[in-house]
Amino acid sequence: MSTLAASGITWTRGSERILVDVSLEAHTGDVLGILGPNGAGKTSLLRILAGLRRPDRGTVVLDGTPLSALSRRQRARTLAIVEQSLEVHEDVTVEETVTLGRTPYRGTFDPLGSNDREAVEHALEATGMAAHRTRSWRTLSGGEQQRAQLARALAQSPRVIVLDEPTNHLDIRYQLDILELLREESMTAVIALHDLNLAGRFCDRVVVLRQGGVYAAGRPREVITAPLIDDVYGVTAVVESSPHTGAPTATYIAAARSARE
């Protein structure tokens, strides 16, 4: 049972209200998609869900325990986050990066145990980075860096994984690979996505944010609809059930109004 639940999350920075009374629940083994236009508060929400920021109001509860009650180490063994993009200033190899994921399980001078090695190997294999293990970070493409980060998070052996637009720099095959991987692994995943069609295809449930609040939540086929796309993104679209996958699939017709308005 690994359910991540947030209730009444409110987060203000200066005079700007980033998140307003956001509640959601990600059930065991589910993939929960967080959707919404730029600036809707997706990244902030993910950081709060991962315990990296403390909300001004509201709580995040993991399996009935508030995140704030867990020690840092316990939390790191339970929950991993893959952030959008990273600047790395040292020339680490892929394998060193992934091994970093074992930090919460190791003492400062413990050598890697067999559990650690297994977790690292599994993560390298699962992300297709095993063949790249000796390459240094600076030589990786954006997509490879993203997969290495995902491998690092998987090596934490988390029960919940939080991902901020993990498909950003990836070509289509790896987008599908990663989302399929998340479905296969027994982890609970919370994932911010831009691509509504990917969300419709791979998420068990979606939450749509708009101006820091929850605009809609539920199963993709109930939520991803033409009126919602118009309201939230300002785009006229046709949403059909794909004859091949059965997933709701949007075809964008035109911007309903200028984005600058």
Added chain:
Amino acid sequence: MTDIASIPGERTHPAQERRLEHPAPARSPRGSARRLRAGIAIAVFAVGLVLSVLTAAFIGTASIGMIDVYGILVRHLGLGLLAPEAQAPPLVDALIWESRLPRVLLAGAVGGGLAVSGAVLQSITRNPLAEPYLLGVSSGASTGAVAVMILGLGSGAVSLSTGAFAGAIVAFGVVLLLIGGGRVSNPARVVLTGVLVSQFFSAVTSLVLMLDGDADSTRGFTYWLLGSLGGARWEPVLIAGSVILLCALICLLFAPALDAFAFGWDTAASLGIKVARARVSLMVLTALMTAAAVAASGAIGFIGLLVPHIVRLLAGPGHRILLPLSALGGAIFLIWVDAFARSAFSPHEIPVGVVTALLGAPAFALVLRKAAAR
């Protein structure tokens, strides 16, 4: 009976083909090679340090044989029984025991401390050009030490170190405030901030010296400010040595945090690292090491840049190895640079900081180029 039975065996799945293109190496060759090299490097460096101390102690203006040095060490360490015949003339004995040996050990302590500080600073500022001297931390420590001396708050090694520590912390705080902490900052910005802070504290130091107005002490201080290990005595050696050794060992406990910082504060926090606590602790530890070094020998530059970068090329970026190797490497490096500085133009002695700057400036240019190319 039919052809169908044979078909599955013939079939090659596209996914399998893909995997065959990139057969995964059985065990990480580079990772284990790095570990092996690191182990060998630590052993070699440790032996090298011991040999350096013994050898460098008999290099100098007066030539003294290796056997004499050995005999003197043995006698003073209370091991006379091992070499009852070894008996150097008292003057030679005093030269080695009271002057050369403390100087060599101080060089080792200062070199090791500055190299470890550099490695730690590069991680906690997330910038490859960070180093106590270049960031202006050494300059702040100098100001603190000079202020303590001139204002007559005490002249012992302890009060000097305390003043240097206060100065180092203030300078460090100003630097972090100006760099702005979080992201990987533009290397040029870090360099400029360092120049700014260093110039400011140099100016304050000069001002304090001018106000004091004594030409003799001003000249003495100026020489000291350039970085010199001359006049090393046991008391400052023991204070600097123990402070630096203790701080370096505590830094080593933060190795996982230092590794994780390469990926930013949030990722480090998500790996279970107490980021704020680790950064503040490491900042205080580097300020302490820098202050102890500066109080004992003035501001010696570039060691914190040169040594960790060379060690990274040798053993990779992992701090569990990087820190001990930097400590040993920095110690060996400064022992030999000082041996050169005091003997190359004998009887004249060059301040050791001049030599490290001559070596360090080109290295700085290289690292800057590499960092800017990213």
